[in-house]
Amino acid sequence: MIRQASLPFPLAPPLAAGSEAPPLGRRGPVAYLELAVGELLNRVTSPRLPFAWTINPYRGCEFGCPFCYARYTHDFLEPAGWRAFETRIFVKHRAPQALRRQLRRRVLQGQPIAIGTASDPYQPAEGRFRLTRELLALFLPAAGLHLSLTTRSPLVLRDLDLLTALDRRHHVEVNLSLLTVDPELARALEPRAPSPRVRLEAAARLAAAGLTVNLFCQPLLPGIHDDEAVLAPLFAAATAAGVRDLVASPLFLRSPARERFFAWLGAHRPALLPRYRQLYRNRTRLDRAASERLLAPFRRLRLAHGFPRPLAGRT
Numbered sequence: 001m002i003r004q005a006s007l008p009f010p011l012a013p014p015l016a017a018g019s020e021a022p023p024l025g026r027r028g029p030v031a032y033l034e035l036a037v038g039e040l041l042n043r044v045t046s047p048r049l050p051f052a053w054t055i056n057p058y059r060g061c062e063f064g065c066p067f068c069y070a071r072y073t074h075d076f077l078e079p080a081g082w083r084a085f086e087t088r089i090f091v092k093h094r095a096p097q098a099l100r101r102q103l104r105r106r107v108l109q110g111q112p113i114a115i116g117t118a119s120d121p122y123q124p125a126e127g128r129f130r131l132t133r134e135l136l137a138l139f140l141p142a143a144g145l146h147l148s149l150t151t152r153s154p155l156v157l158r159d160l161d162l163l164t165a166l167d168r169r170h171h172v173e174v175n176l177s178l179l180t181v182d183p184e185l186a187r188a189l190e191p192r193a194p195s196p197r198v199r200l201e202a203a204a205r206l207a208a209a210g211l212t213v214n215l216f217c218q219p220l221l222p223g224i225h226d227d228e229a230v231l232a233p234l235f236a237a238a239t240a241a242g243v244r245d246l247v248a249s250p251l252f253l254r255s256p257a258r259e260r261f262f263a264w265l266g267a268h269r270p271a272l273l274p275r276y277r278q279l280y281r282n283r284t285r286l287d288r289a290a291s292e293r294l295l296a297p298f299r300r301l302r303l304a305h306g307f308p309r310p311l312a313g314r315t
């Protein structure tokens, strides 16, 4: 039984028993399947999270980061092992119609809406289906919302025109996820995500266009991010790119991400495996002391580099 209160964001409703998702095409080993959608805006009630609503145009993510906590959402839809999360991407083909209906009914004034909490809204599927762009455009007639997008992809630059137009009516924040500037470490940790260099270039271009840009260093990984030699170049790069802030939180590890990430550790960092088994024994989060130890170097560097910067032109 999955307890909603313990999860970082709402679960999707399950597919009806025996239902076959209609196919929408393939890209190499990846199959795209249509996912029917009733409500697109998901209400968030967790006090841990800084947004009131979430939008996820896709379920599953081709980037396939081994630590990805969102894997459990896919397991719930289609319990076919962790690899299905990366190779069977559910596309909410009718998401724009669903959002239009919900926007007509709801008063969202001033409420934070986060796009891309359970899958990357600019993963390769977006190049084909353009759902994220269509959804963003639906917010143009409104005003006064706080819209945030989180991605590992420079495809977000395709929508720079739309994002700057939206930022004149709402407050828009773009969060580029980045764990390291080291291309080799990044290749191991996020094997199919774009390189740190292109993500930093995207951050710099978005910031230069006047958007609020943050770097999300999430998840912080014990044995990797407690080393200032890994973190310091990230802060230097963030400063050069003109980002507003860097945000971090420790690894959240529940099944099936747990099995996937332990397998990754065994292959790439076997010396860390016993430590992780100890730290995450019978728990999905670090205990308070371990969490504080992991966050300490990040917090020191954040302060030393003068983050967060003030929001340009805002009070």
Ligand code: SF4
Residues within 6 Å of the ligand: 061, 062, 063, 064, 065, 067, 068, 069, 070, 118, 119, 120, 152, 193
């Ligand atoms: S890019 Fe984000 S959503 Fe996609 S696999 Fe990586 S962590 Fe998960």
